[in-house]
Structures are given as structure tokens and as C-alpha cells.
Amino acid sequence: MDIKAATKFLNSIPITEVGRHLGLKLPEHGGVRCPFPDHRDSNPSFSIYRKQNRWICYGCGRQGGSIDLVKEVLGTSFIEAVRHQRP
Ligand SMILES: [Zn+2]
Numbered sequence: 001m002d003i004k005a006a007t008k009f010l011n012s013i014p015i016t017e018v019g020r021h022l023g024l025k026l027p028e029h030g031g032v033r034c035p036f037p038d039h040r041d042s043n044p045s046f047s048i049y050r051k052q053n054r055w056i057c058y059g060c061g062r063q064g065g066s067i068d069l070v071k072e073v074l075g076t077s078f079i080e081a082v083r084h085q086r087p
Pocket of ligand 1: 034045046057061062
């Protein structure tokens with residue numbers, strides 16, 4: 001699988017499932033405290049949009065899809081994040 005196909009595949013994995021893989025407990029949909037280690041969130045600023053399979057943190061301003069979640073949690077580059085989960 002090339003990077004482009006891997007990217008498409010990985011971004012189709014539900015955010016919640018990716019979170020589980022990373023050891024995070026994320027809801028299927030809705031708000032939760034930001035899971036990123038460098039954001040100490042006292043409110044549930046982190047929202048998950050199941051339909052779009054996207055997330056956004058209104059506290060630290062970061063947003064993205066499944067790969068971006070891996071990228072932010074592990075602190076890796078986009079390519080590394082793709083490789084990390086590459087099937
Ligand atoms: Zn945040």
C-alpha cells in the first residue's frame with residue numbers, strides 16, 4: 001500500500017477506534033477533555049464529529065482527522081503517523 005492509499009484508509013478509521021489504539025478513551029461523538037499531553041484541559045473542549053470523522057479542540061485550537069490524532073498524541077510528523085498505523 002502506498003502512502004496515498006494508506007492515508008485514505010487510515011483517515012477512514014473512526015476517531016474513537018484510533019483513540020483506543022493510542023490508549024485514549026474517547027466518546028463516539030461529542031465533547032471530552034482534550035487528550036493531548038501538552039494541553040491541560042479543565043473543560044471538555046475536545047469535540048468529536050462522528051459523521052465527518054473529524055475532531056477539534058476549542059481549547060488549544062488543533063483539529064484534524066484520524067492521522068492527525070496519531071500525529072498530535074505521539075508528537076510525530078504526518079508521514080511518521082501514517083507509517084505508524086500502516087496496515
Ligand atoms: Zn486541546
